[in-house]
Amino acid sequence: MILVLLSPRNAGLPFAEWLGEEAGRLLAVTARGVDPGPGFQAVETVADYFDDTAVREAARRLCERxxxxxxxxxxxVDVERAAALREEFALPGQRPESARAYRDKVRMKELAAAGGIRVPAFAPADSPADVLAFMAAHPGPVVVKPRGGSGSTGVAVLDTPDDLPAVADRIRAGDHEVEEFVAGRFFHVDALHAGGGPVVSVPSLYTDGGCLSHWTDSGNGSWTLEREDPLHRRLVDETWRLVAALPAAPALFVHAEFFVTDADEIVLCEIAGRVGGTPIPAMLExxxxxxxxxxxxxxxxxLPVDLDAVRAHAHAAPLVANFGLPPRNGRITRVPTGAPDGTRDFAVLAEVGEDWGGARYAGRKSGDFIATWLVTAAGEGELLALLAKTEADTEAAFGWDLVAAAVEEER
Known part of the structure; x- marks a missing residue:
């Protein structure tokens, strides 16, 4: 039987369809109030899905029954939990040493650097004093982030020590990292390693601002690189060098992010041992x-997969771009009534009356979107022109009742 650690963000995925041979015999741990969908024989729920102890205890109960x-x-959030359960119950798959390397940004960079990967200067940060010491040794902007974070949650860019008080309490809570700010274009590579070797690698370039665009209420996305682009091969090779530098697992789907500087140097941002977040899955599909x-x-x-068919489809695919609009600080008064011309897989992820103001807005992640879509084209110029047009059309189709502070900022 297969145990699914079902984060509420993944509720609604058709596990019974995807894992058809096991439908009716699936098990799940999820949050209270989440419907896991059909195909599950037993489900354990927890009050708080971010409570590691509760999730692991619920999973153990299922493994024992x-x-x-x-x-x-x-x-x-489930990468290390799953690895620990596999270790405890002697199950196949990624184990804790490998899972930690793909989550802990300090350990990740230590191993990457030892493997010859260019990484930014970095250090663990357990107190504001650690950040101040780092800034003294590395003049210029720095980035502070949780060591095990995702979706750009908790990331802060500090231009000077005067910016530190705003994040001091967060740093004191522990498990943070500080690193030098790297200027350059921002790329991601989504790659599958299975059956003893690389299967497919898809390098893509983020739009301006990348996954921090939501800080300015700007949409963001990415588009696949042309195979003829010299960076295509370089980014693929660097991804596999990085995977080789981290502890191995029987199979891996990775989402790696790199900067390419004005000097044409590839610098690691980070790598995750999972599929990239929304809307990247639609683009990869x-x-x-x-x-x-x-x-x-x-x-x-x-379960069996035709990897040769995956390789062939990837080789013949056109250029694809994904894009998503982030929420604004307020309540939604109007949503699009149809898909803009030129889009595919257009999805409205919000409804009239939904309130994104206040604390919800302050805690938004880079993957929180009110609409997502794809565009495809034969060439990069055509692709980017279509992306810009569909962004403008979608933005205009939404209406907002912004909170007072947001209205003042726009003025």
Whole structure:
């Protein structure tokens, strides 16, 4: 039986369809009030899905009651939990040493640097004094982030020591990292390693601002690189060098991020041992021929996959761009009534009356979108022109009742 660690963000995924051979025999741990969908024989719920102890205890109860053969985790928060359960119950898949390297940004960079990967200067930060010492040794802007964070949550760019008080309490809470700010274009590479070797790698370039665009209420996305682009091969090679530098796992789906500086140097940002967040799965589905979460779920659960078909589809795919609009600080008064011309997989992820103001807005992640879509084209120029037009059309189709502070900022 397969145990699915089901983050609420992944509620609604068709696990019974993806894992058809096991439908009706699936097990799940999820948050209270979440419907896991059909196909599950038993479900354990927890009040707070971010409570590691509660989630692991619920998973253990299922492992002790049923003959669990695999543990499936699609969310960042579940990567280390799943690895610990595999270790405890002697199950196949990624183990804790490897999982930690793909989550802990300090350990990750230590191993990457030892493997010859260019990384920014970095250091653990357990107190504001650690950040001040780092800034004294490395003049210029720095980035402070949680060591195990995702979706750009908790990331702060400090231009000078005067900016430190705003994040001091967060740093004192522990488990943070500080690193030098790297200027340059921002890329991601989504890659699958299975069956003893690399299967497919998809390098893409983020739009301006990348995953920090939501800080300025700007949409963001990325587009796949042309195979003829010299950076295509360089980024693919660097990704596999990075994977080789980290502790191995029987199979991996990775989402790696790199900067390319004005001096044409590739510098690691970070790498995650999971499929990239929304709307990257939709873009990868257009490239690979099936949802990458579907692909990874079957591989992780030991079920057959036609990897040659995946390779062939990726080789023949057109250029694809994904894009998403972030929420504003207020309440939604109007949503699009149809898909803008030129889009595919257009999805409105919000409704009239939904309130994104206040604390919810302050805690938004880079993957929180009110609408997402794809565009495809034969060449980069055509692709980017279509992306810009569809962004403008979608933005205009939404209406907002902004909170007073947001209205003043716009003025």
């Amino acid at each position: 049923y003959a669990v053969t695999r543990v499936l985790a699609l969310a960042e 257009a490239v690979l021929g099936l949802d990458p979460r579907h692909l990874w779920a079957r591989i992780e659960c030991g």
